Amino acid sequence: MEKNKTSTAKSQITLTRKMVFATMSLLLFVGVCEFSFKAIGFDFSKLGQDLNATPIFYRIPTEPFGSAFYKRPGNQVWTGKVITAQMQRIGYDSKWFPEEEAHTLKYDADGFRNPDGLQAWTIAMIGDSFTELGNLKQDQLVSSRLSTLLDTPVKNLGVSHTGLLNQTEYLREYGISPETEEVIWVFFEGNDIQDYVMETDRVSAIQTGNAEHIDLLKTHQSQNSLVKAIYRKFFAKSRMEIYGPAVNAILDDGSTQFKIDYAPPGREQIFLHLQRYEAGIDKLQNLCEQHKLNLTCVYMPCKRRAFSGYRYTVDPSAPTYLKQKWVPSDLPDWMREVCNDKGIRFVDVTADLQKLNQTELLSHNLAFDTHLTADGAEVVAQMLARALRPDTP
Numbered sequence: 001m002e003k004n005k006t007s008t009a010k011s012q013i014t015l016t017r018k019m020v021f022a023t024m025s026l027l028l029f030v031g032v033c034e035f036s037f038k039a040i041g042f043d044f045s046k047l048g049q050d051l052n053a054t055p056i057f058y059r060i061p062t063e064p065f066g067s068a069f070y071k072r073p074g075n076q077v078w079t080g081k082v083i084t085a086q087m088q089r090i091g092y093d094s095k096w097f098p099e100e101e102a103h104t105l106k107y108d109a110d111g112f113r114n115p116d117g118l119q120a121w122t123i124a125m126i127g128d129s130f131t132e133l134g135n136l137k138q139d140q141l142v143s144s145r146l147s148t149l150l151d152t153p154v155k156n157l158g159v160s161h162t163g164l165l166n167q168t169e170y171l172r173e174y175g176i177s178p179e180t181e182e183v184i185w186v187f188f189e190g191n192d193i194q195d196y197v198m199e200t201d202r203v204s205a206i207q208t209g210n211a212e213h214i215d216l217l218k219t220h221q222s223q224n225s226l227v228k229a230i231y232r233k234f235f236a237k238s239r240m241e242i243y244g245p246a247v248n249a250i251l252d253d254g255s256t257q258f259k260i261d262y263a264p265p266g267r268e269q270i271f272l273h274l275q276r277y278e279a280g281i282d283k284l285q286n287l288c289e290q291h292k293l294n295l296t297c298v299y300m301p302c303k304r305r306a307f308s309g310y311r312y313t314v315d316p317s318a319p320t321y322l323k324q325k326w327v328p329s330d331l332p333d334w335m336r337e338v339c340n341d342k343g344i345r346f347v348d349v350t351a352d353l354q355k356l357n358q359t360e361l362l363s364h365n366l367a368f369d370t371h372l373t374a375d376g377a378e379v380v381a382q383m384l385a386r387a388l389r390p391d392t393p
Contacts, residue, residue, distance in 0.1 A: 053089050055082040056105055057134025060161045062216035063111065068206040069169045070216070072111030072159060079104040082135045083369045087246065090239040096246035096367045103137050110174050113141065113156045121153035123388075124175035124293075126167040127186030128195065129371060130300045131158025140374040142186075145381035149392060153179075158186070163195030164280040165203065168287060176291050182388060183293045185284060189331055190262035190302040190370070193270065193277050200276065246367045248318040252311040258366040260314070262302040263321050266329035278338060285342055296387065297339050298380070299332050299348040303364040306353045306376075310361075347387045349380050 056078045061070040081100040088097075108114045113132055125131050125143045133141050143156035155177075157170040164185075171183060205211035247257040267274060288295040305328055314323050332348055339346040353363040356379050363376035372380065385392040 055085050058086050061159055064213050066169050068203040068213055069166050074109040074111045076107040087368050090243050092246045120177045120179040121155040122179050123154040123182040125184045126157045126171050128162050129160035130188045131186045132160055135371055136374055142377045142381045146384050149385040163199045165199040168284045183288050184296045186298045186300050188300045189264040193273050196277050196280050248315045249312050260304045261370050263326045264329050264331050267334040296345040301350040303370050306363045309354050349383050352379050352383050
């Protein structure tokens with residue numbers, strides 16, 4: 001009995017020693033790897049590969065200009081299927097990929113989507129992704145179609161992930177030629193007010209020295225920690241978790257699945273933000289008045305408003321704000337009133353996009369992406385052409 005106890009105790013000590021040795025060996029191995037990866041500058045974030053895989057349309061502007069603003073780097077070219085490539089990068093099932101052709105996207109020397117050799121233009125368009133429309137071919141853009149319809153050059157200054165403050169500076173720096181007469185500002189109800197508030201906070205932080213105005217690509221810090229990479233692999237949210245499912249709603253007749261992302265609030269819900277935003281409108285209007293430019297505001301509805309003529313059900317797993325019943329808000333009424341008070345031409349394209357959707361949902365991409373299709377862009381261009389020149393066929 002005593003021998004058995006002694007033998008068991010020795011076995012436990014041996015096992016403990018083995019576990020301690022294995023643990024120490026593992027920690028030593030991880031430590032050596034951690035040191036090695038940092039020494040050679042290995043980047044676990046794979047920024048270069050990830051950037052090349054990401055269509056330009058979905059990238060944030062990274063190059064500083066002016067006192068506190070950002071734009072895209074110039075002379076960029078990307079070839080591929082834009083929406084499909086982004087969905088593959090995030091990890092969606094291929095069954096949700098759209099029927100999409102590969103095409104080449106070119107950006108001019110200043111980082112905007114314009115035809116080669118554009119030196120003078122009578123119309124400048126500013127806005128976010130709904131002006132850039134980096135998911136469409138060059139000749140399908142609202143700016144391109146408007147140029148064809150009116151037989152006049154139109155410069156596209158649209159950039160994703162920007163708000164009115166940045167867009168006004170694009171106009172000031174890149175949008176006014178001696179021939180320019182009209183400015184078209186595309187207001188997207190989904191996130192433009194939020195983007196403007198974030199921009200004003202960022203500009204304030206830069207001006208007070210609490211943030212740096214630096215090139216976000218050139219100053220990128222490599223992620224060369226093995227420990228951090230392992231942690232992110234197992235504990236950080238995946239891209240799929242961040243972006244959510246490819247579709248989250250279905251028509252009540254079961255015929256069509258699609259994704260909705262926005263539920264634009266009414267004026268009472270964001271009254272203080274609207275006051276701040278109106279100051280941004282004043283800044284844009286003052287710039288136009290200084291250069292004797294006519295200003296037009298285009299009210300761009302989100303997919304939810306454009307599809308509001310249909311009855312649909314949102315998935316139970318969708319965020320709470322999307323599951324709640326949404327009645328089209330009065331945000332368009334607020335914007336119309338502000339524009340009328342300031343003498344800004346106002347064009348709400350909602351009704352025509354809804355008309356396009358009367359027989360089939362055609363105005364916006366259905367799965368994953370929330371932007372206009374080529375059909376939707378054509379409708380917007382035709383409305384703008386009639387607003388600027390009522391005699392346009």
